[in-house]
Amino acid sequence: MMDKKTSRLQRAAKTRHTIREHGVNRLSVHRTPRHIYAQVFSADGTTVVASASTLQVDIKSGLTATGNVAAAKAVGDAVAKRAIAAGVTSVAFDRAGFKYHGRVKALADAAREAGLKF
Structure with a gap:
């Protein structure tokens, strides 16, 4: 019998394997x-091109709380702008086994609105 975390990590590994086969940049989310937290990894998966999280002062300062949808939108917007500034416009979305729902969905939508394609 697998617990909740093991199941999530197994789903994440499957997704990452597929993304690695495609050889594209990856937007990874951790909740x-x-x-x-959000990070954009290079196509080979060795370097972090851009990152953003609710721990960063510039993002945290404009928020009332860090564990809600508004915070996720702020992180999505910031990571997209930083990735585009670093020359990355297209990514594969890696939700790390989390449901595409709530904060994960809010982050993805905000990143798309800021100009990141996936």
């Missing part, structure tokens, strides 16, 4: 009850 905890208190914070949300």
